[in-house]
Amino acid sequence: MAEAHQAVAFQFTVTPDGIDLQLCHEALRQIYLSGLHSWKKRFIRFKNGVMTGVYPGSPPGFMVVVVSYMSYNKYHKLDPSLGMFAKLRSELDVTECSVKIVGGVLVGTGLWITIIFIMRNALKCLLSWHGWMYSRHGSVSLGTRLWMLLVKVFSGRKPMLYSFQNSLPRLPVPPVKDTCRRYLESARPLMDDEQFERMKGLAKDFEKNLGPRLQWYLKLKSWWASNYVSDWWEEYIYLRGRGPIMVNSNYYAMDFLYVFPTSIQAARAGNAIHAIMLYRRKLDRAQIKPIYLLANKVPLCSAQWERMFNTTRIPGLETDTIQHMNESKHIAVYHKGRFFKVWMFYDGRLLLPREIEQQMERILADKSEPMPGEEALAALTAGDRTPWAKARDAYFSRGKNKQSLDAIEKAAFFVTLDDTEQRFVEKNPIKSLDSFAKSLLHGKCYDRWFDKSFNLIVFKNGTMGLNAEHSWADAPIIGHLWEHVLSMDPFKLGYTEEGHCCGEPHPNLPGPQRLQWDIPAECQDVIQSSLTIARTLADDVDCHSFPFNDFGKGLIKKCRTSPDAFIQIALQLAHYRDKGKFCLTYEASMTRLFREGRTETVRSCTMETCTFVRSMIRDETVREERLKLLKEAAEKHQNMYRLAMTGKGIDRHLFCLYVVSKYLGEDSPFLKEVLSEPWRLSTSQTPLQQVELFDLVRHPEYVSSGGGFGPVADDGYGVSYIIVGENLINFHISSKHSSPETDSHRFGGNIRQAMLDILDLFQLDKKAIK
Known part of the structure; x- marks a missing residue:
C-alpha cells in the first residue's frame, strides 16, 4: 500500500559493504511540510496571544505613544527620570543620545501599559452596568446612548475573539x-x-x-477566581455524573429542514468536514469575531470556544476529566463497525472538499469486517461512566488498543458515516422528523463516540447533523459552528451537477488508516453490558x-x-x-x-x-x-x-x-x-x-x-x-x-x-x- 511506504522516512539494510541507507524523499518532504505548518501555527498563536494580551492597545498604538512621548520630552527638554538616566550614563559610559532613546522607550512603554490598564478597567466598569437591558424595545434613552458611546471608545479597534476577556466583569454574588x-x-x-x-x-x-x-x-472565591460558579458547575453537574451521558447530557443539531444539497454521502461529508476545518483554522487564528449584544456594543465571553476541537471527555472512577490537545491533524471516522484515522493535511495544506470526499469514498468502499468487539466498542461511551473507566484502564492503556484509542480521543472531532437514511419527508413529516431526532440523539447507541466534543453524523442519503457533549460548552457555541457549516456548504463550497464536491481527486493522496484492536472477551462483555443499558435508555426516549x-x-x-x-x-x-x-x-x-x-x-x-x-x-x-x-x-x-x-x-x-x-x-x-x-x-x-x-x-x-x-x-x-x-x-x-x-x-x-x-x-x- 502506498500509504504504508510513505509512512516510513527511511529504510536500511546491513551488507558486507556497510549500511545501505534508502531515503524516501516523499516522506521527508511531508515531514518538512508538517513541521513548517506546526511552526506557522505556533507563531500565529504567539502573535494572537500578544495582540489579545495588550488589547485594547496595539503595536501601532505603542509606537504612537512612545514616539509622541519622546518628541514631547525633546521639545520641552524634560527628564522624566528625575536625573536617574544621567546617573546611569555616567556609570555605564554611554552616549547621552542612547540613554535618552532607551529611557524614552522604557518610560513610554510604562505610559502605554498604564493607558491600557485604565482603558480595560474603565471598560470593565462600563460593562458592569446593565441598565440598557431595561430600556423599552425600540427606544434608547440619552443615558444609554452616552453609555454606548463610551463603551465604543474604550473597546478599541478590530477586536479578536478573545480580546475582551480581561475587560469583562466578574459574576457578582447576590445577597x-x-x-x-x-x-x-x-x-x-x-x-x-x-x-x-x-x-x-x-x-x-x-x-x-x-x-x-x-x-x-x-x-x-468570587474575589479570587474568574467565575465563582463555572468550575463547580462543570465538575459537579457534568463530570461527576456516573450515569450515561447519551440522552441525559448530550444534545443534537439538525440539518436544513427543506433543502437537500446532495444525496451523495461522501460528498456531503467532504464539504461539511472541510467547512468545519476552516472554522477551526479561523478559531486558531482568532479570526472569528466576538459575539455581541445591543447592536454590536456589548461583548460576550468567548472562553467556551477554547475547547471546541481536539477535545474528549475522559472517564474516571469518581469523576471524568476533559482532555484538550493544542493540535490535532486528523479526524476519526466510523462506518459499519470499523474505525478509521483520516489525516486532514497533505503537502502542508488542508485537504480540499473533493479530496476529503475521496477519503470518505475509500472508507465506504472498504468491505473488511469489524474485528471482534470493535463494532459496538463506542457503546462504552454510551453506558455508565464507572464501568467505562475501569475498562479503559484495564484494556486500553497499552499496545495497539491504546494507540487506536488515542487516535479517536486526540482527533479534531469524530465523524460517523451512518448506514441509515434520515430526512424530512413532506408526505410523512411527523414520523420522518421524529426518527431523525432520535437518530441524532442516540443512534444505535454504538455508532457515535459520545465522549468527543462533537460528532458529525452524515447519513446514507446525504442528510447530516451533530451530536455534542455538554460539559465543555453550551449549545450556542456549537450552534455558532453549525451555522458556519450550513452557510458554507451549499453557498460557498457547492456541488457539481452530479452531486460531488467541486474539484478533482488527488492522484497520490494516502488513504485512511484502519485502526487496529485486540479486545479480549472480558472487555467484550463490558461492552455488551454498556450497550444493554444504553439501548434500554434510548428505547425509552x-x-x-x-x-x-x-x-x-x-x-x-x-x-x-x-x-x-x-x-x-x-x-x-x-x-x-x-x-x-x-x-x-x-x-x-x-x-x-x-x-x-x-x-x-x-x-x-x-x-x-x-x-x-x-x-x-x-x-x-x-x-x-x-x-x-x-x-x-x-x-x-x-x-x-x-x-x-x-x-x-x-x-x-x-x-x-x-x-x-x-x-x-x-x-x-x-x-x-x-x-x-x-x-x-x-x-x-x-x-x-x-x-x-x-x-x-x-x-x-x-x-x-x-x-x-x-x-x-x-x-x-x-x-x-x-x-x-x-x-x-x-x-x-x-x-x-x-x-x-x-x-x-x-x-x-x-x-x-x-x-x-x-x-x-x-x-x-x-x-x-x-
Missing part, C-alpha cells in the same frame, strides 16, 4: 436575602399554604444562621420534532410581546392542559456578560403566568382581562430573564452555597430540599446568532431545524425551540415512554393549540397569519 426571597416567590405557585409556610420557615432559618457563613466563602409555521416572531412582535416570553407562556398553558397542573420549569439563559459565564435558570412558572393560564381555562374570563394578565406575565418573565442574565439569578447561587456546605460538612435542610426538586419541564431556546449568513427573505427554504435534548426528569418533558426568520418556529420535544404522565406528540399538539389560542387574544387580521 442571600435576595436569593431566598426570589426562591420563595418562584416556589409559591407550586405549593399549597402549608407547604409554603414550612419552606418559608426553612428559608428564614437559613438566611439568618448558616447562609451568611456560606456566603462569606463564596465572596472570597419519546422524541417529537415539528415545524410550527402558522406564524412566527413577526406576528408576535406586532402583539408588542417578547417572542420568548410568548412561547414560554404558551408552554405553561400547554403543560397545564397536558397534565392538569403546574410544575417547576427550567429555562436556560446565558451569563456570558461576565467572564467565563455559562448559564443561569429562569424559573418561568410564575404566579403571573399561572394566573393567566387559569384565566384561559375558565370560559367566563373576558378577552380584555386575559390580555391584561398575559402582558403582566410576559413582563414578569422578561424581568426574570434580565435578572438571570445580569447575575441575579437564583439557582447557580443556591447550587454554590450547597457545594460550600458540603465542603464544610454542614447539613442544610433548606438547600437539600431546594436542590432535590425535579425540573419536570426543561426548556431552552436555540438562538440564530449569525443572521447575516442566511438570506431567509430571498431563500426561505434554507432554514435550520435547530436541535434538541433528552428529558431531564423521568416524568417530565424536554422542550427546545428555535425562532427562524419571521414566520417559523421549530420545536423539539422529548419525554419517556415509561412515564404514564407524558406523551411527546400529545404535548406537541397542546403547544400548537396554545400558541394559536394566545395569538387569537390579540384579534389580528387573519390575513396576516397567512
Whole structure:
C-alpha cells in the first residue's frame, strides 16, 4: 500500500559493504511540510496571544505613544527620570543620545501599559452596568446612548475573539436575602399554604444562621477566581455524573429542514468536514469575531470556544476529566463497525472538499469486517461512566488498543458515516422528523463516540447533523459552528451537477488508516453490558420534532410581546392542559456578560403566568382581562430573564452555597430540599446568532431545524425551540415512554393549540397569519 511506504522516512539494510541507507524523499518532504505548518501555527498563536494580551492597545498604538512621548520630552527638554538616566550614563559610559532613546522607550512603554490598564478597567466598569437591558424595545434613552458611546471608545479597534476577556466583569454574588426571597416567590405557585409556610420557615432559618457563613466563602472565591460558579458547575453537574451521558447530557443539531444539497454521502461529508476545518483554522487564528449584544456594543465571553476541537471527555472512577490537545491533524471516522484515522493535511495544506470526499469514498468502499468487539466498542461511551473507566484502564492503556484509542480521543472531532437514511419527508413529516431526532440523539447507541466534543453524523442519503457533549460548552457555541457549516456548504463550497464536491481527486493522496484492536472477551462483555443499558435508555426516549409555521416572531412582535416570553407562556398553558397542573420549569439563559459565564435558570412558572393560564381555562374570563394578565406575565418573565442574565439569578447561587456546605460538612435542610426538586419541564431556546449568513427573505427554504435534548426528569418533558426568520418556529420535544404522565406528540399538539389560542387574544387580521 502506498500509504504504508510513505509512512516510513527511511529504510536500511546491513551488507558486507556497510549500511545501505534508502531515503524516501516523499516522506521527508511531508515531514518538512508538517513541521513548517506546526511552526506557522505556533507563531500565529504567539502573535494572537500578544495582540489579545495588550488589547485594547496595539503595536501601532505603542509606537504612537512612545514616539509622541519622546518628541514631547525633546521639545520641552524634560527628564522624566528625575536625573536617574544621567546617573546611569555616567556609570555605564554611554552616549547621552542612547540613554535618552532607551529611557524614552522604557518610560513610554510604562505610559502605554498604564493607558491600557485604565482603558480595560474603565471598560470593565462600563460593562458592569446593565441598565440598557431595561430600556423599552425600540427606544434608547440619552443615558444609554452616552453609555454606548463610551463603551465604543474604550473597546478599541478590530477586536479578536478573545480580546475582551480581561475587560469583562466578574459574576457578582447576590445577597442571600435576595436569593431566598426570589426562591420563595418562584416556589409559591407550586405549593399549597402549608407547604409554603414550612419552606418559608426553612428559608428564614437559613438566611439568618448558616447562609451568611456560606456566603462569606463564596465572596472570597468570587474575589479570587474568574467565575465563582463555572468550575463547580462543570465538575459537579457534568463530570461527576456516573450515569450515561447519551440522552441525559448530550444534545443534537439538525440539518436544513427543506433543502437537500446532495444525496451523495461522501460528498456531503467532504464539504461539511472541510467547512468545519476552516472554522477551526479561523478559531486558531482568532479570526472569528466576538459575539455581541445591543447592536454590536456589548461583548460576550468567548472562553467556551477554547475547547471546541481536539477535545474528549475522559472517564474516571469518581469523576471524568476533559482532555484538550493544542493540535490535532486528523479526524476519526466510523462506518459499519470499523474505525478509521483520516489525516486532514497533505503537502502542508488542508485537504480540499473533493479530496476529503475521496477519503470518505475509500472508507465506504472498504468491505473488511469489524474485528471482534470493535463494532459496538463506542457503546462504552454510551453506558455508565464507572464501568467505562475501569475498562479503559484495564484494556486500553497499552499496545495497539491504546494507540487506536488515542487516535479517536486526540482527533479534531469524530465523524460517523451512518448506514441509515434520515430526512424530512413532506408526505410523512411527523414520523420522518421524529426518527431523525432520535437518530441524532442516540443512534444505535454504538455508532457515535459520545465522549468527543462533537460528532458529525452524515447519513446514507446525504442528510447530516451533530451530536455534542455538554460539559465543555453550551449549545450556542456549537450552534455558532453549525451555522458556519450550513452557510458554507451549499453557498460557498457547492456541488457539481452530479452531486460531488467541486474539484478533482488527488492522484497520490494516502488513504485512511484502519485502526487496529485486540479486545479480549472480558472487555467484550463490558461492552455488551454498556450497550444493554444504553439501548434500554434510548428505547425509552419519546422524541417529537415539528415545524410550527402558522406564524412566527413577526406576528408576535406586532402583539408588542417578547417572542420568548410568548412561547414560554404558551408552554405553561400547554403543560397545564397536558397534565392538569403546574410544575417547576427550567429555562436556560446565558451569563456570558461576565467572564467565563455559562448559564443561569429562569424559573418561568410564575404566579403571573399561572394566573393567566387559569384565566384561559375558565370560559367566563373576558378577552380584555386575559390580555391584561398575559402582558403582566410576559413582563414578569422578561424581568426574570434580565435578572438571570445580569447575575441575579437564583439557582447557580443556591447550587454554590450547597457545594460550600458540603465542603464544610454542614447539613442544610433548606438547600437539600431546594436542590432535590425535579425540573419536570426543561426548556431552552436555540438562538440564530449569525443572521447575516442566511438570506431567509430571498431563500426561505434554507432554514435550520435547530436541535434538541433528552428529558431531564423521568416524568417530565424536554422542550427546545428555535425562532427562524419571521414566520417559523421549530420545536423539539422529548419525554419517556415509561412515564404514564407524558406523551411527546400529545404535548406537541397542546403547544400548537396554545400558541394559536394566545395569538387569537390579540384579534389580528387573519390575513396576516397567512
